[in-house]
Amino acid sequence: VWVNCLRVIKANIGEQSFRTWFEPIMPVQLHNNVLIIQVPSQFFYEWLEEHYVDVLKKGIYQELGPEGRLEYSIVVDQGNSQNKPRTVNIPTSRKAAAPTGAATMAGAIAASALTGSARNVAAAAAAPDTSNMLRNPFEATKAIDRNYVKSQLNGTYSFENYVEGDCNRLARSAGLAVANKPGTTSFNPLMIYGGVGLGKTHLVQAIGNHIKATTPDKFVLYVSAEKFTNQFIESLRNNGVQDFANFYLLVDILILDDVQFLSGKDKTQEMFFHIFNHLHQAGKQIVMTSDRPPRDLNGLEDRLLSRFKWGLTADLQSPDFETRMAIIQNKMEQDGIDIPPQVVEYLAHSVNTNVRELEGVLISLVAQSSLNRREIDLEMAKQALRHIIEEVEAEVNLDFIQKTVAEYFSISLDLLKAKTRKKEVVTARQVAMYFAKEHTSHSLKSIGFHFGGRDHSTVIHSVQTVSDLIDSDKNFRNTIVDLRKKFAGKQR
Ligand code: ADP
Ligand code: MG
Numbered sequence: 122v123w124v125n126c127l128r129v130i131k132a133n134i135g136e137q138s139f140r141t142w143f144e145p146i147m148p149v150q151l152h153n154n155v156l157i158i159q160v161p162s163q164f165f166y167e168w169l170e171e172h173y174v175d176v177l178k179k180g181i182y183q184e185l186g187p188e189g190r191l192e193y194s195i196v197v198d199q200g201n202s203q204n205k206p207r208t209v210n211i212p213t214s215r216k217a218a219a220p221t222g223a224a225t226m227a228g229a230i231a232a233s234a235l236t237g238s239a240r241n242v243a244a245a246a247a248a249p250d251t252s253n254m255l256r257n258p259f260e261a262t263k264a265i266d267r268n269y270v271k272s273q274l275n276g277t278y279s280f281e282n283y284v285e286g287d288c289n290r291l292a293r294s295a296g297l298a299v300a301n302k303p304g305t306t307s308f309n310p311l312m313i314y315g316g317v318g319l320g321k322t323h324l325v326q327a328i329g330n331h332i333k334a335t336t337p338d339k340f341v342l343y344v345s346a347e348k349f350t351n352q353f354i355e356s357l358r359n360n361g362v363q364d365f366a367n368f369y370l371l372v373d374i375l376i377l378d379d380v381q382f383l384s385g386k387d388k389t390q391e392m393f394f395h396i397f398n399h400l401h402q403a404g405k406q407i408v409m410t411s412d413r414p415p416r417d418l419n420g421l422e423d424r425l426l427s428r429f430k431w432g433l434t435a436d437l438q439s440p441d442f443e444t445r446m447a448i449i450q451n452k453m454e455q456d457g458i459d460i461p462p463q464v465v466e467y468l469a470h471s472v473n474t475n476v477r478e479l480e481g482v483l484i485s486l487v488a489q490s491s492l493n494r495r496e497i498d499l500e501m502a503k504q505a506l507r508h509i510i511e512e513v514e515a516e517v518n519l520d521f522i523q524k525t526v527a528e529y530f531s532i533s534l535d536l537l538k539a540k541t542r543k544k545e546v547v548t549a550r551q552v553a554m555y556f557a558k559e560h561t562s563h564s565l566k567s568i569g570f571h572f573g574g575r576d577h578s579t580v581i582h583s584v585q586t587v588s589d590l591i592d593s594d595k596n597f598r599n600t601i602v603d604l605r606k607k608f609a610g611k612q613r
């Protein structure tokens with residue numbers, strides 16, 4: 122019955138509205154022409170009643186005839202004692218006959234009746250007392266003057282100083298499109314993801330600043346998911362959840378930074394889900410960032426994740442050498458710093474982790490230079506980068522391979538390099554040589570030298586032996602796979 126109802130409804134409303142407001146509904150029970158549907162929250166119920174009551178009636182009427190009735194069951198999270206139970210008060214004139222079991226559903230309360238019969242429709246229309254029901258949130262909050270609310274934007278982030286490169290081209294141009302036409306492109310929501318320090322916050326702030334500059338009457342709000350969560354928790358404590366929600370429903374462009382922070386925070390997610398739905402429904406723009414792709418956002422509810430797919434997801438990669446050069450030059454220009462070209466190149470070459478680190482090194486160089494009243498030169502740069510370079514070198518080198526393999530076979534490092542021909546030691550040594558060949562740029566001669574002064578033909582023999590064993594011996598193959606994981610983890 123519900124599926125057929127949905128068909129009727131779908132034919133009468135937009136695709137987007139349908140997905141937002143009807144896909145999350147679950148049919149619960151049909152008994153004596155009363156269809157009970159479960160909706161995720163009170164908000165949801167109210168929104169349906171406000172906006173889709175006619176189309177719902179139509180669907181029910183076609184399926185169940187004039188006697189058909191609809192009841193809602195609203196999911197209430199019982200875990201939170203701070204929350205008053207969300208009973209929906211229904212004017213008596215519209216009250217359904219004794220609910221048929223919905224009331225017994227865990228934590229759910231049946232509410233409102235809706236009917237296709239002419240008499241009851243008339244009664245519904247005449248129902249006067251809705252004062253104890255929540256009003257349309259958009260109505261309820263007209264009183265708040267949005268212009269007094271700060272956008273929480275940092276004006277230093279702009280598109281002009283966001284250097285473009287292969288690493289960010291899609292994200293940047295999608296961001297620009299959204300900034301020029303918020304809410305009207307198909308990039309809604311726009312989800313930017315990427316590792317730490319790669320420019321997510323900069324980009325989404327640039328979007329906000331651009332919109333603010335071109336259309337000052339739009340209410341742009343930037344908020345980190347962490348702050349959002351804290352505000353929400355605070356509102357629970359003060360019985361201010363409704364105000365909290367209403368505030369967010371006023372926003373024209375909502376920028377939620379680091380959405381991964383919502384992982385495992387179910388109640389906050391639920392709230393965001395509703396805000397998201399309302400805003401999206403109303404054609405408002407939503408921009409989000411995450412430090413990982415949506416598919417890896419464990420701890421986020423599927424229904425929220427599925428919303429993210431409606432728009433565009435774009436990633437930020439680590440910048441390549443040329444982009445790193447451009448970013449340094451851009452920063453120098455912006456801050457009026459002067460650095461010799463070979464130093465710029467050295468920095469761009471050496472700091473290949475992320476942009477924040479690159480900027481950090483630049484700032485510390487500038488600080489040192491002014492402290493010591495000395496021009497920035499290559500020597501100073503090398504000094505400043507010492508620890509970073511060491512980290513790079515600490516990747517998979519010979520020492521690391523020998524230590525890891527020795528440890529794996531439970532023998533000492535000395536024994537690994539010693540003259541002994543004991544079988545386990547020989548195997549361990551051969552394996553270590555094999556990985557040394559695979560992971561380092563040492564010559565066969567050099568590898569032999571580092572394994573107790575053996576010659577290069579011994580190394581060749583070892584590598585060959587290991588290769589053969591990998592093919593012929595399943596247990597041995599597993600050993601190699603295990604070890605290879607340790608080395609792969611160390612490489613970036
Ligand atoms: P994230 O939010 O991804 O951790 P941020 O946006 O905070 O990273 O960026 C870290 C720093 O790097 C910021 O100071 C930002 O201005 C700068 N930055 C990142 N990407 C770029 C870029 N493409 N051009 C210029 N500056 C950048
Ligand atoms: Mg950030």
